[in-house]
Structures are given as C-alpha cells and as structure tokens.
Amino acid sequence: MADVPxxxxxxxxxxxxMLRKLLRNKNVVAGSIIILLLLVVAAVGPWITPMDPYRQDxxxxxxxxRGLIVEGQLNTQFVLGADELGRDLLSRxxxxxxxxxxxxxxxxxxxLLFGVVLGAVSGYVGGWVDNVIMRLMDVILxxxxxxxxxxxxxxLGPNIVNAMxxxxxxxxxxxxxxxRSDVLAIREEEFVEAVKALGQSHVVVLFKHIxxxxxxxxxxxxxxxxxxxxxxxxxxxxxxxxxxxPQISWGRMLSVGREAIRSAPHVxxxxxxxxxxxxxxxxxxxxxxxxxxxxxxxxx
Amino acid sequence: xxxxxxxxxxxxxxxxxxVSVLVFLLVHLAPGDPVRIMLGEEATVEDVxxxxxxxxxxxxxxxQYLRWIGNALRGDLGLSIRSxxxxxxxxxxxxxxxxxxxxxxxxxxxxxGVPLGVLSAVRRNTWIDFGSMFAALVxxxxxxxxxxxxxxxxxxxxxxxxxxxxxxxxxxxxxVALFTRFDAVVLWDHLRYILLPALALxxxxxxxxxxxxxxxxxxxxxxxxxxxARAKGLRGLTVVYGHALKNALLPVVxxxxxxxxxxxxxxxxxxVVYSWPGVGRLIVNAISQRDFPVxxxxxxxxxIVFAFVNLLVDxxxxxxxxxxxxx
Numbered sequence: 001m002a003d004v005p006x007x008x009x010x011x012x013x014x015x016x017x018m019l020r021k022l023l024r025n026k027n028v029v030a031g032s033i034i035i036l037l038l039l040v041v042a043a044v045g046p047w048i049t050p051m052d053p054y055r056q057d058x059x060x061x062x063x064x065x066r067g068l069i070v071e072g073q074l075n076t077q078f079v080l081g082a083d084e085l086g087r088d089l090l091s092r093x094x095x096x097x098x099x100x101x102x103x104x105x106x107x108x109x110x111x112l113l114f115g116v117v118l119g120a121v122s123g124y125v126g127g128w129v130d131n132v133i134m135r136l137m138d139v140i141l142x143x144x145x146x147x148x149x150x151x152x153x154x155x156l157g158p159n160i161v162n163a164m165x166x167x168x169x170x171x172x173x174x175x176x177x178x179x180r181s182d183v184l185a186i187r188e189e190e191f192v193e194a195v196k197a198l199g200q201s202h203v204v205v206l207f208k209h210i211x212x213x214x215x216x217x218x219x220x221x222x223x224x225x226x227x228x229x230x231x232x233x234x235x236x237x238x239x240x241x242x243x244x245x246p247q248i249s250w251g252r253m254l255s256v257g258r259e260a261i262r263s264a265p266h267v268x269x270x271x272x273x274x275x276x277x278x279x280x281x282x283x284x285x286x287x288x289x290x291x292x293x294x295x296x297x298x299x300x
Numbered sequence: 301x302x303x304x305x306x307x308x309x310x311x312x313x314x315x316x317x318x319v320s321v322l323v324f325l326l327v328h329l330a331p332g333d334p335v336r337i338m339l340g341e342e343a344t345v346e347d348v349x350x351x352x353x354x355x356x357x358x359x360x361x362x363x364q365y366l367r368w369i370g371n372a373l374r375g376d377l378g379l380s381i382r383s384x385x386x387x388x389x390x391x392x393x394x395x396x397x398x399x400x401x402x403x404x405x406x407x408x409x410x411x412x413g414v415p416l417g418v419l420s421a422v423r424r425n426t427w428i429d430f431g432s433m434f435a436a437l438v439x440x441x442x443x444x445x446x447x448x449x450x451x452x453x454x455x456x457x458x459x460x461x462x463x464x465x466x467x468x469x470x471x472x473x474x475x476v477a478l479f480t481r482f483d484a485v486v487l488w489d490h491l492r493y494i495l496l497p498a499l500a501l502x503x504x505x506x507x508x509x510x511x512x513x514x515x516x517x518x519x520x521x522x523x524x525x526x527x528x529a530r531a532k533g534l535r536g537l538t539v540v541y542g543h544a545l546k547n548a549l550l551p552v553v554x555x556x557x558x559x560x561x562x563x564x565x566x567x568x569x570x571x572v573v574y575s576w577p578g579v580g581r582l583i584v585n586a587i588s589q590r591d592f593p594v595x596x597x598x599x600x601x602x603x604i605v606f607a608f609v610n611l612l613v614d615x616x617x618x619x620x621x622x623x624x625x626x627x
Contacts (some may be wrong), residue, residue, distance in 0.1 A: 135314070138311075138315050139318035139319055139322055142315045142316065142318070143319060143322075143565075143599070143602075144565020144566075144602065145562075145605050145607065146559060146566065146568060146569070147565050147580075147583070147599060147602060147603075150322065150568065150583065150587065151326045151595070152326060154326070154330055154587040155329040156329070156346045157330075157331055187524075226350070227441070231443045234446075235328075235445060235569050238445055238569060239572060239584055240588070254445070254449065258449055261453045261457075261575065262457055265450075265453035268446070268453065270451065271446075272442070272447075272450065275442075275446065276446070277449055278436060279441040279443075280437065280438065280441040283437075283441055285320075
C-alpha cells in the first residue's frame with residue numbers, strides 16, 4: 001500500500017490570538033497587574049482607608065510608621081506614620097491614587113484627542129495645512145516639557161484642572177507626530193485608494209479606514225505617556241502649581257514632607273515610592289505592548 | 301552639510317520667534333495685575349497707572365510684544381519688577397549654574413551607566429545582570445526630585461562633608477584655582493556641592509544608558525565580526541572593549557544627545573529641592589512673585605539654549621558616525 005502523505009491539519013487554538021500574545025509577554029502581565037491593583041485601590045479607596053485621611057491629630061505629628069502588626073495584633077493606626085498635621089499617611093496615599101490616575105487618564109485623553117486629530121489631518125491633507133500644524137508642534141517641542149507645563153499653569157492659575165490641561169498640551173506634539181507619520185504611510189496603500197474609489201468622503205476615509213489601521217503605535221505612546229503625566233502632575237504639585245489643599249496628591253505630600261526631611265523622612269519616602277511603582281507599571285505595560293505590536297506588524 | 305546647517309538655523313529662527321510669541325501670550329494671560337501686586341492694596345490709581353506706563357503695560361498687546369522682542373534682540377530683556385535689576389543680568393548670573401548641573405549629571409550618568417551596562421551584558425543572566433537591570437527599571441520610573449529628596453534625607457544628613465543645598469564655587473573657579481595656585485580644595489568644594497543634585501538629576505538617564513548599553517552591546521556581540529575577532533584568538537575583554545563597545549555606543553550617544561535637553565528642563569525641580577541658584581529656581585520664584593519680565597525672559601533663554609543644544613547634538617552625529625550624511 002502506497003504511503004499516504006501525512007497532512008498536518010492545524011487545529012485552531014481557542015481564544016483570541018492577540019490576547020494570547022499579550023498574556024505571553026511578561027512586561028504586559030506585570031504592568032497590567034500593577035495598574036489593575038492601582039485601579040482597584042483608587043475605585044474602593046474611601047472604603048478601605050484604615051483611618052479618616054483628613055482627621056488631624058496634633059499629638060501624632062510626624063508619627064513614625066507603626067507597621068501592620070503591633071504586639072501580635074493587627075494594627076490600623078498610622079501603619080505608615082503620620083504627616084505634619086498628624087493625618088494617617090497610608091489613608092492619604094490610598095486616596096492620592098485617585099488624583100494621580102485621574103490626571104493620567106484625563107491628560108492623556110485630551111492629548112490623544114487633539115494629537116490624533118491634528119496628526120491625522122496634517123498627514124492626510126498635507127501641503128500648507130501640514131506645514132502650519134507641524135510648525136506649531138515644533139514651537140511646543142522647542143520648550144522643555146516641564147518648563148512649558150509650568151508656564152501654562154502659571155498663566156492659567158495653579159489648580160489640578162489647569163495642571164491636566166498643561167500636561168496634555170505638552171504631550172500633543174509627540175502624539176501628533178506619531179499619528180502623522182503612520183497616516184502618511186497608510187494613505188498610500190491600495191485599500192485606501194479602493195475606499196476612495198467607492199466614493200467615501202475624506203472624513204470617513206481618514207477617521208474610519210486610515211486611523212483604524214494606525215492605532216497600535218498610538219496606544220503604545222499613550223500608555224507610556226500615562227506614566228509621564230503622573231510624574232508631571234507630581235512635579236507641578238510639588239512646586240505648588242498642581243493640586244491644592246485639601247485635595248490629596250502624592251506630589252503635594254512630597255512637597256509637605258520636604259519641610260521635615262530631617263526628622264520625618266518617611267513622609268517623603270512613601271508617596272515617592274507610590275509614584276515610582278505606578279510609573280513602573282505603565283512603562284512595563286507600554287514596553288510590552290510595543291514588543292507585541294512590533295512583532296505583529298512584522299508578521300504582516 | 302553646510303546647506304543642512306543653514307536650513308536648520310533658518311527654521312530655528314522661526315521656531316524661536318514662535319516660542320517668543322507663545323511665552324509672551326502665556327505670561328500676559330496670567331491672572332493678577334503685576335503692578336498692583338507689587339505696590340500692594342493701598343496703592344493709588346495714579347501710582348498704578350504711572351508704573352503701568354513705565355513698564356509699557358498700558359499699551360496694546362501687539363505693541364508690547366514688538367517692543368519686548370525688539371529689545372530682546374538687542375540683549376535687553378527688561379527690568380525685574382521685584383528686584384529692579386536687568387532680567388538679562390539675573391539670567392546670565394544663573395545660567396552657568398543650570399548648565400553646569402546638567403553637564404555634571406550627564407557625566408555621572410555616562411560614567412556609571414555605561415560600565416554598568418557593559419558589566420550586565422558581559423555577565424548576562426547572572427545576579428549582577430538582574431540586579432543592575434532591576435535598578436535601571438526603578439531608576440527610569442522614579443521621579444528625579446523624589447530621588448533628590450531621598451538622597452538629602454538618607455545621605456546628606458548623615459555624611460558630614462555633603463552640604464544639604466546651595467552651590468559652591470563654579471567649575472571655572474575650581475579649575476583656575478587648581479592650575480594657578482595648585483589648590484585642589486576649591487575643586488573639592490565644587491564637587492561636594494554638585495554631587496547630590498547632579499546624581500539626582502541624572503538618575504533616570506543613567507538608568508536609560510545602562511539598559512541601552514546592555515541591549516546594544518549584546519546585539520553587537522552576536523555579530524559576525526565579533527565572532528571573527530574571537531576566532532582570531534583575542535581575549536574576551538579585548539573583543540568587548542576594542543571591537544564591540546565602539547559600535548554598541550552609537551545608539552547610546554543618540555539618547556545622550558536627546559536627553560541633554562531634557563536635563564535642562566528636569567533641572568527646574570531639582571534646583572528647588574537643593575536650593576541650587578540656577579535659572580529653573582529663578583523661574584519658579586518669579587512665578588510665585590508674578591515677576592512677568594523675569595518669567596518671560598528666562599523661559600525664552602532656556603528655550604534658546606535647549607534649541608541650540610538639540611541642533612549641536614544633531615550635527616555631532618555625523619562626526620561620531622560617518623555613515624550619517626545630511627541632505
């Protein structure tokens with residue numbers, strides 16, 4: 001009997017192949033876990049604070065950290081110590097996560113909205129429109145980011161909303177440049193010609209067909225930008241230009257802790273550590289997404 | 301090349317003009333009448349009007365801008381509302397401190413980052429590699445002003461010879477003392493003051509350089525010419541330092557260039573942490589005092605320095621890597 005050539009029939013694997021790729025990437029998993037934990041803490045913050053984060057206790061000013069276990073018992077009083085007004089640091093850290101995340105999401109969303117539209121229009125329309133938009137972006141990029149953010153907040157007035165606007169403005173040119181270069185490449189592809197030939201309007205061609213194929217690099221830069229936005233908010237609040245009392249922000253906590261750096265270094269230690277962990281989460285996730293999407297783009 | 305430089309210079313002029321408009325508008329959008337703030341609540345309307353006339357604040361915005369930029373081109377950035385000193389004097393007194401801080405932080409970042417990256421690559425998948433890569437990961441994520449505060453609280457307060465703030469003699473003064481009077485104490489004094497702020501400012505770049513050196517060197521070590529060098533019987537270290545490192549450092553140089561500009565911006569917060577008398581601290585103080593001429597002059601000068609540093613960095617690439625040609 002003649003040998004029947006073996007035919008290998010690929011067995012389709014269950015689940016979304018993109019999700020599988022993402023879950024195989026260590027950076028994506030580690031970054032996602034950190035960010036998910038932070039989101040949970042921010043969401044349930046007011047219900048899990050061990051003490052009232054606004055309650056002042058003059059006798060506990062700059063109280064040292066007492067830890068979770070005191071004399072064999074679970075401790076909920078000043079686990080990480082107290083600040084200059086005797087307020088519980090751990091409770092304030094938990095509530096501070098909300099401000100950091102809010103600034104990260106809002107500032108990144110604003111910069112995405114303007115960056116994507118400006119970059120897309122610039123790349124698609126070309127000509128003088130491209131020139132005007134890109135020169136405007138060059139002007140914004142000609143100033144160091146934090147300097148421009150400081151100048152904008154100084155002009156608009158120091159508060160958290162203006163800090164978010166300032167951080168967003170600083171990020172717009174980077175996103176616009178990435179989107180523009182993607183649109184420039186995709187607009188030359190055949191499928192775009194085909195869609196145009198079908199009589200679709202420019203708006204539909206650009207925002208439905210071209211941008212749908214340009215989201216991956218934008219997602220990566222937006223994820224990495226979340227970390228940058230959180231650090232920028234902390235820096236602005238540290239300088240007194242971001243969150244204002246009684247609003248709780250990690251940057252403001254650092255600023256207040258600076259005054260007692262000699263006697264109570266823990267007041268500056270924990271908020272900075274929190275910022276570092278969050279930024280680490282976003283940069284791990286961003287790096288991981290870049291690895292996954294780069295490989296995916298190569299596969300195609 | 302010359303054509304490229306000229307083209308870049310022309311576009312730089314337009315960009316800086318755009319920056320000057322942006323800075324001017326931002327400063328004049330700011331709430332609060334600077335003259336009223338300066339004179340206090342009890343000032344008469346006549347006094348406010350008189351001072352507004354002196355500073356030109358009563359003129360329409362375009363006129364004010366043209367006057368400001370015209371004077372700025374002649375080197376006159378106006379007078380500080382607070383100290384009455386010329387803004388240009390205030391900036392030029394402080395600019396060397398800011399540039400000195402940025403340069404030292406870059407030197408420290410390269411001095412630590414490159415050897416650590418090489419060590420990581422050579423000792424790949426050992427505890428040295430894991431340890432330095434973890435440190436680099438945290439170093440990139442940690443805000444530099446927090447690193448500054450931690451260094452202050454954990455190092456400066458316990459090491460007697462490290463001051464907790466301020467600036468010692470400048471590097472220039474230290475060199476003059478060293479070479480004319482053979483006095484190394486001034487140099488030591490200079491280093492004592494700048495060590496911690498420069499270290500704090502350079503942390504994230506140091507971490508970035510470490511990661512990049514490692515990955516770049518690992519990539520180069522896998523190339524054919526490195527295998528050839530090994531096949532010739534050269535020692536491991538000679539291959540790494542003599543053959544591979546030179547090529548592996550090219551991407552590092554690119555990052556160093558891009559980051560130097562960022563250091564100028566990053567120095568603003570570090571200057572506040574360490575009471576470092578640079579332009580960044582001048583800007584932050586001027587904002588809190590609503591000293592408009594100082595804010596707009598300093599921001600413009602920092603932008604000019606930033607733009608020229610970026611231009612020099614771009615141009616230096618062709619010197620380092622002859623394969624790069626400018627069209």
